[in-house]
Amino acid sequence: MAEMTVDLVSVERKIWTGSSTFVLARTTVGEIGVLPGHEPTLAQLEEAGVVRIDAADGTSTTVAVHGGFLSVTPDHVSILAEFAELSEEIDVDRARSALDRADASEDSGAAARARAEARLRAAGAQ
Structure with a gap:
C-alpha cells in the first residue's frame, strides 16, 4: 500500500x-x-x-x-x-466544563465553544 x-x-x-x-x-x-x-x-x-x-x-x-x-x-x-x-491527552471533564462555561457566558463567544467541542470530538466524548 x-x-x-x-x-x-x-x-x-x-x-x-x-x-x-x-x-x-x-x-x-x-x-x-x-x-x-x-x-x-x-x-x-x-x-x-x-x-x-x-x-x-x-x-x-x-x-x-x-x-x-x-x-x-x-x-x-x-x-x-x-x-x-x-x-488520549484530553481531560474530558475539563473540556465539558469549558463547554458549559462557553454556553453560560456571553463574553467567551463561539470560538471557545468550538474549541471545547473539538476537544470532546477528538476524545470521542461527544
Missing part, C-alpha cells in the same frame, strides 16, 4: 510524525481527505477541528487542532497548528 510522510506540529511541540496511508482534516473551506499522491495543496485549518491520521502500521491517531495550516505534496503532509492535543 502506498504511504506518505506526515508531520503534525504545534507551536509547543511535535505531536506526530511517521508514515501514513490517509489523513483527514477540516479546513476553512471544508473537509479534506489526503491519500499518497495527492495534488499539492495549501489550506488553512478550521479554527477548532479534529485531524485523523491513519498510520502505515494500521493504527489511527486523532488530534484536536486549533488553527494553523495544512500543506500537501504527493508524498508528504505537514500540519502546522497553533495548538494541538492528542485525543
Whole structure:
C-alpha cells in the first residue's frame, strides 16, 4: 500500500510524525481527505477541528487542532497548528466544563465553544 510522510506540529511541540496511508482534516473551506499522491495543496485549518491520521502500521491517531495550516505534496503532509492535543491527552471533564462555561457566558463567544467541542470530538466524548 502506498504511504506518505506526515508531520503534525504545534507551536509547543511535535505531536506526530511517521508514515501514513490517509489523513483527514477540516479546513476553512471544508473537509479534506489526503491519500499518497495527492495534488499539492495549501489550506488553512478550521479554527477548532479534529485531524485523523491513519498510520502505515494500521493504527489511527486523532488530534484536536486549533488553527494553523495544512500543506500537501504527493508524498508528504505537514500540519502546522497553533495548538494541538492528542485525543488520549484530553481531560474530558475539563473540556465539558469549558463547554458549559462557553454556553453560560456571553463574553467567551463561539470560538471557545468550538474549541471545547473539538476537544470532546477528538476524545470521542461527544
